Amino acid sequence: MGRISDNELYQLVQEENKEALEQLYDRYEKLLFSFSYKILKQKELSEEAVQDVFMKLWRKKGIYAEHKGKFSSWLLTVTRNVCIDLLRKQTKNQVELMEKDMDIERTESLEETVTWNEERKVLKEAVNQLTIEQQEIVDLFYFKGYSQADIADKQKLPLGTVKGRIRLALKHLRNTYSKGGGKFG
Known part of the structure; x- marks a missing residue:
């Protein structure tokens, strides 16, 4: 028996065949990782992208259509979109962290101002x-x-x-x- 095509494996994945998913993973994991790494430039994030792509394959039914092009091209497009989503999420998290830092600085600044005002009041009373x-x-x-x-x-x-x-x-x-x-x- 010859090698099963990507399209046939994808159809089996649609029927919740785990072995078919594993075969697709074995075929494309290295390609998707190197493609992700070129976009994300981080090993852990690239590994996460590959996992996300295969989770999408497993969970979403009927998202690939053979008449629209090669399975490998479609898979790379899905991977690119996952990478973009991860970059957006990472950027959002960095912005949120910066905002939290600014809130902490504002709070500390407010506390310092209140403390200084209290001390100034005590000092003024002492001078009087x-x-x-x-x-x-x-x-x-x-x-x-x-x-x-x-x-x-x-x-x-x-x-x-x-x-x-x-x-x-x-x-x-x-x-x-x-x-x-x-x-x-």
Whole structure:
């Protein structure tokens, strides 16, 4: 008995003959894998494509018609379509992962903003508890960037007094701020 044609094997597959499917697999697996690999450029994905093609053969009835062309050409077209679907699915998954990463970054950014706002509130309350002289010096030194010598000139105070007020203000801020839940210096 001669070799069974692709068309005959396909007809047997339509009748749920597993041996016929295995014979088609043995005939075309290497060709379909190398064809898939040229498109997908990944071994695992190419193997998945080949499996998908043969699952389609097994599950879908009457999708090949002999009068429309050679079975092997049709099988390569099915394989190409499966590969395109896999690429789309992979791209969609990558886009979804990127969107999840962006959502996480936005959430972290929001959390950082909320945390900073809470700490700023605690710090502001701590600064408000300083004496007026200490508040002025802290404002000039930390928020406006003046040097201690410039503050002494501007406030007409001895340099030692400015350094002392800054030191006391910092000590007070550390105590008050840490009690309020913040971390300072």
